[in-house]
Amino acid sequence: MTVQELPGAAAYRPTPPPAWKPITDPAPLLPDPEPYRVLGTDAVADADPELLLRLHAELVRGRRYNAQATALTKQGRLAVYPSSTGQEACEIAAALVLEERDWLFPSYRDTLAAVARGLDPVEALTLLRGDRHTGYDPREHRIAPLCTPLATQLPHAVGLAHAARLKGDDVVALAMVGDGGTSEGDFHEALNFAAVWKAPVVFLVQNNGFAISVPLAKQTAAPSLAHKAVGYGMPGRLVDGNDAAAVHQVLSEAVARARGGEGPTLVEAVTYRMDAHTNADDATRYRVDSEVEAWRAHDPVRLLERELLERGLLDEAGVERVKESAERMAAALRDGMNADPELAPMDLFTHVYAEQTSQLQAQAAALRAELDAEQDHDEHGTEAGR
C-alpha cells in the first residue's frame, strides 16, 4: 500500500518544517580563491622594513639550520631529521607572531619554529637525536613538546588556550599541522572545540604538498584546506606559505582576532617541501624533478632577499653579515651535537609517576644491579678474558 492509497490521503498536505535559516553568513568565513601575497605586490609598501629584515635574517638562519641538521644525520649524530627546507617562511612567521606569554604547539617538522622562538638549537634536537623525548621545559619556553602522532597536539592547544582564557590570562596558542594531519579526527575535533568555545587559538596548516608520499589530491577533495574552517564556523585564510611577509601578516591578524576574543582562525599556508619527508625517505619515488624545480623558483629565502635588495633595504654586505651569523649558529649547533649526550639510564624510572610505584622500584633496583655488574666487568674484566 502506498501513501496515496491510505485512507484520507487526498486531504493530506505535508506541513512545511518550522522556519530555519543558518545563523551565520558563511561568506565572510570563506577563504579568498588565491593565496594572499605581499612580496612583489602593492601590499609590500605597507610592510614594516624592520620586520622584513628580521624575517630575512631568520629565514637565512633557518635554511642553514635545516642544512646543518640534515648533515648531522649523515654523520650519525642525529637519528632522523624531517627538514623544513622550503617551508622556512611558515616556521619563522609562526615563531615571530607570538608574544612571549603565548604558546606554540609544533609538530615533529617544526623544530625550526621552536628555535626561532628562542629555544636552544641543541635542546630542540634531543627528540631526533634520541637521548630525551623533550630536551627543554615546555612551560619555561611555552613550546609544547614536538609532537609525532599527527594532529594530536591540536586539541591540547585548544584546551590550553581555553584554560588561559578561563583564568583571565591574555594568552594565544598557535598550533601547527601538516596537510596530511588535517585528515585525522583530532584535527576536526580540535577545530570544532575551538570554535564552540571561542578559544584563542590559531591553526596553521603547512600544506607542503605531500604526506610522506601521498599528494594532497589523495588526502582531501575539499576546494582547499582553508575551506574546512567554514564548517566549524571560523574563518579560513589562504596564504602563500613562501611569502614570509604574507604569512606573518595573516598570522598576526589571526592572533589579534584570537586575542580580541573573536575566536579561532584556520590558516592554510601553501608551500612546498623541497627535501624528502626525512633523510630516510626517497622522494624520487613519488614526485618529479620538474615540480621541485618550479617551486625552487619560488624559494622563500630568495623571494624576500630579492625584494629587500631591490628596494635598497639590504645590500650585498648586509646579506653577507646575515650569512655569517647563520654560519656561527650552524657551527655552534655542530659543536653542540658533536658532544656525546650524557645518558642516565636510571632516569628511565624517574618520571613515570610522581611517586615511584613499588613495581617500578623493584625494576629500578634490578637495572641498578645490572649497571653495577657491567661497570665491575668493565673495570676488572673477566677471568675468561673476554
Next chain:
Amino acid sequence: MTTAAATAGGRTTKAKPATMAQALGRALRDSMAEDPSVHVLGEDVGTLGGVFRITDGLAKEFGDDRCTDTPLAEAGILGAAVGMAMYGLRPVVEMQFDAFAYPAFEQLMSHVAKMRNRTGGAMPLPITVRVPYGGGIGGVEHHSDSSEAYYMATPGLHVVTPATVEDAYGLLRESIASDDPVVFLEPKRLYWSKADWSPEAPAAVEPIGRAVVRRSGRSATLITYGPSLPVCMEAAEAAVAEGWDLEVVDLRSLVPFDDETVAASVRRTGRAVVVHESPGFGGPGGEIAARITERCFHHLEAPVLRVAGFDIPYPPPMLERHHLPGVDRVLDAVARLQWEADS
C-alpha cells in the same frame, strides 16, 4: 599524595543510606569547592548532570566553565583536558560509557600517560578520567565493556576502581588530588548500591594504591575489585557451609598494584582465586596470578585460579548473566582448589 578526604572534626553526623552514585557526585562537588582548578567536562555533564547523574547540580553550583558540556568527541574532550592540565587546571573528564572511551585512546596512550615522562618531569598531567564500566545493568552493545586490561597495560596511568560507597568517595577525592593521570573505573552496576554513609562527614581513605581485606579467612583468598566484590563476599558467606573460610581482598587500585597486601594474604591462606568480569585471556587475572606465583610459590598449596568473563565481545543483555562470573563459578573454583589440598 595527600589524603583529600577529611573527617568532619568533632561533628557527629548521622549516616543514612547513600548510593555510590551520590558518593561520587559528592566527591566531585567537594573537590571543586576546595580547589578552583578542578574542572569537570564531558558529554551531558552540565544541565543533565550526566547520564548516570553523577555530575548532577555541579553546573548550577559552579557554572558552565567549571562543569562543561563539551561537543560530542572523546578525543577532543581528553585532548582539550591535556591542554587545560598543561595550563595548570585539574580536569576531571567523564567518558559516558566504557566503549565510548575508545576514540580517546590515542590521547590517553600517547599523551595523557606519557606527558610527564616525555617532558622529563616538567609537565605532569593531573587528569582524572572517569569511566563507567562493566556489565550487569542490561545495557545494549557497547555499554558494558570492562577495559581495565588496556589501561593497566599502559605505563604512566593509575587505574583505580571502588567497590564500596565509602571508597567511591575517598578514592575519587584521592584521584582528583593526584598529580598523575588516573583512570577511575566506576562499576556501573554498583552505582545504586547503598551503604550507611554520611556525606557531611566522609571517612578518610588511604592513598590510592592500597588493597584492603574485606573479609578475613584462613582457607583461601579471593582477590577481586569493583563489580565483582559483592559477588565474592556472597560466595565467601556461601562457602562457610562447605567448611571454607575465605578471605576476600578488594584491590581498589590495579595500578599501582598492592603486592604486599595480596602476597601477605596468600601466604596466610596458601590458595588464591582471582575474580573479575573482564575477559580472562590477556586480562588482569593473568598478571595477578603471575605476581602471586612469583612471590608466594613456596606457600602455595594449589595453582592460582582465575574466574573471569568469557573471552568474547560483551554479550547481549539477555545473555549477560551467563557471561558474568557469579557466586557459583567462584565456588566451583574454590572447589577446584580442594583436590590439591587433599593430595
